[in-house]
Amino acid sequence: MKDGTDGVQLLDVYDLLPFDNIDGGAWKQGFEIRYHGNEWDEQPLELFLVPHSHNDPGWVKTFDGYYQDQTKHILNNMLVKLSQDSRRKMIWAEISYFSKWWNDIDEQKRAMVKRLLGAGQLELVTGGWVMADEANSHYFAMLDQLIEGHQWIQKHLGVKPRSGWAIDPFGHSPSMTYLLKGAGLSNIVIQRVHYAVKKHFAQQQTLEFLWRQSWDPSPRSDIMCHMMPFYSYDVPHTCGPNPAVCCQFDFHRLTGGRVFCPWRIPPQPITEQNIEERAQLLLDQYRQKSRLFRSSVLLVPLGDDFRFTESSEWDAQFSNYQKLFDYFDQHPELHIKARFGTLSDYFEALHRHLTAAETTLPTLRGDFFTYADRDDHYWSGYFTSRPFYKRLDRMLEATLRATEILFSLTLAEMRRVRGDGHLVADFPARKHFQLLKAGRRNLALFQHHDAIAGTARDPVVVDYGTRLFHSMLNLRQVLQSSAHWLLLLDKRHYHHDQSNPFLEMDDTISAQDSLPQKTLLMLGDEPRSLIIFNPTEQQRSSVISVVIDHPDATVVDAEMGQPVAAQDPSRASTDAFQLSFVAELPPLSLVIYYVTKASVGSAHRAQYTVHRQGNPPTVHAEHLQVTHLQGPESNAPLSLSNKHIQMWSSPETGLLQKLRLQSGLVRQVQVQFLWYRTRAGMNQDKSGAYLFLPGEEGAQLYSYSEPPLIRVSRGPIFSDITSCFRHFTHTVRLYHLDGHAGKSLEISNMVDIRSEINHELVMRLVSDVANGNRFYSDLNGFQMQQRRTLPKLPLQANFYPMSSASFLQDSMSRLSLLSAQSQAVAALRPGELEVVLDRRLQQDDNRGLGQGITDNKLTASLYHLLLEDRRGGAQGMGGASVEHLSLLAHMTSLFLSHLPITMVAPASSQVPKLRPFLPLSSSLPCDVHLLNLRTLEDSQEAESPSQEVALLLHRKGFDCSSAPEPAPPCTWSTQEEVNLDDLFSPLQFRSVRHSGLTLLREDDEPESAQQQQLPHIAHLRPMEISAFRVEID
């Protein structure tokens, strides 16, 4: 598929650009812009000055701190100042702040807000809860924060955002534009793009383009995008190319104010005496800027971080600019029409001009990573900064999704059981819905571009962490309570007691900065019931591990009464033993297993080999079968295998060396750990929260004075090798399971680098996959993006974000690393793939944060490594090959991100009879992902659940060239049309209305008789997310 001649592929731009960073003069990173002066004779310059105030929901101060000190004053003043003059305008992006302020203001002020919105003086742009990070955020959370914002806007204001505004996220992803387009937006402004790309686009007049999805042959997903040309979104870098001039038109910096112009020429108030000279000076900047665009419409933002706080600032900006605009009006020979505008004012004018000129904008495919704002300052550090919280984010995300789905199913089941559409009185539906909503909002807040990015001050990080932690606990309450009701055979036994819940989780999280710990399950004479929830839409076999107080136990499937495969118990501590067993979990089910104490020695034990080269360890092993390796035996590679894979590891380190598939494919895959240090020179910039500025020596192999302790365990359901190094513990595990779980290696790391300064730890895979300089990494878990490692760029520029997957491939094989958390990834040499695990940096990197990052914690990371046979080549589109994960990789990634949730019922024999909950009769097609089943808020009764649910389905694109043999044990429909009633049988939908991705009512399909009847047919295209407003019967 070829684009027209005007199509731009960013990968090709990267191949083309010299990245020479030549001094461009006044516009340092650009070039001298020339014009004759008669360019606007036919079409006058039509200028929109767009006032904005960038309000970070947490950064140097907490969300509440900023709100109290700045944001509420900004919004209060906005009401006054916009109401004074109908020509004044303002845009606002962050609904987290706007909704908080709304709660604080009276009805009269609310009416004023609505009036300003109606008059087009105020515009809500994007309408997300936050201005989300586009590198680390997963698409579930990106969409969820957009839904939360849009639902709030719909409910309280009844308007619909049309234009997006993303001026501060540190790089831009097409996954975001896909979601915005799906939510009904037509336009977007972006800012943080590599300065060399900006310069090139300015030269080509392609700063405005139709951003198309890499995988989409159609223009369906196109969004009109405006890229700001200059260094920053502040006033000095938005009026035109010369910041020394533009700064003079930031009237907040008039002499005597707290902010001034670093170019040493202060602004002057506009007077009758100076207006001609001032107007000419400003017009020159506008004209120069205009030459970078194809139309004569010009967008000039007016604002900065937390601007328009004080009343005087509003007056200074609005009155001085109004004088200039009036002057332009009085001088038609200047050929400029200038006014205050909103973003949509600008884009509407642009549309008009393009239509009148019968031209369209060029299309563009690709993404804007990795961002550099100057020199070799690449913002690849924040892809990993604060990895503990990046992991916690995904744990909360999985918990939120699981809770949403189970809560929605519970309400539907209650209505069905009662038959009268009402809920069970004893079930705290309203209270639970409020906890759910708070959970949504805390996850949403954390998607902010200084939150999940790991670029906030330490106390702000604690504030975010505390919110995530509390939400985790609260969502678990909802999950436990919903599961309780669903499991009861006789629903009359349901009683809600928050202080003494019927079900408890099998682990506890004790603080915002600690990892979950398994709770000890006490085994008495009575069997203990374990309840397991499978949050995925697929049938799966999963290994469940619990910690018990007895060395031997049996596990029985409650329904069949059959003992299931169990392993160990391996010792967790002196009186605690880990018991693992295989659970068969139907899609979205709650199932019950009984654990019973057994006679000592009756359970199947894993065999342990423990060794350390040179210095054999002593192991106390009362209940374990432990062997020490000695002599030549200790120098042979360690090997584990199941029926799909064989793996070999180094006897010295326990780290992986080689993989062999059942098909005969053999690949060297060595796991290494390395350190990066930062630049050493006194005057050199160093790595910090945002920037990765490694030392010239590059990565150094992790060295140790004493070889690691290695533990090899071999059991009937899994085998693993654990290597204990000083700074990390690394485990590679092979499951002896049929189906997907046995086809990949599970890798887990526990990292603790708190003893080091200015160190970054990476895990590197060194393979013989002949991928050349190309690899693939995902964008937000939504799509794969080709990457080209370019030697003309510094090392730090070749690092990219990875939210869930990366792979290398050649004509014979593909090696995929699937991850459960966001991190930086690079493939610096052929066959290599590395992820940055943690970074501890002593200094600030001069981007306003004012501190290093030294609040590291014991941090977990989790992966699956998948080697696959491959045949056939990639599919090309728009100048690059478009690749997807294989179905097996999708499935593995799904299971990795959405682990089964284990709960424990009380030990008493008095517990009422429970029965499993099996809402679906079969798995969904394995390329269809149930993204969410999200209960919508009642439009009449605030804070209460309605009967309507947002059903969000994502049909994955998948790669066929690595289709496994035999095909995975699931079906997928080849048709785009699917019958939702069949898919979700035996669940029934009373009504199904196709909607926009954020469920705004005006995007709903018109109601027709057909929606009330069966069948409910939906079109699900590969790669696309579809949203439906449904009522479950």
Ligand SMILES: [Zn+2]
């Ligand atoms: Zn910001």
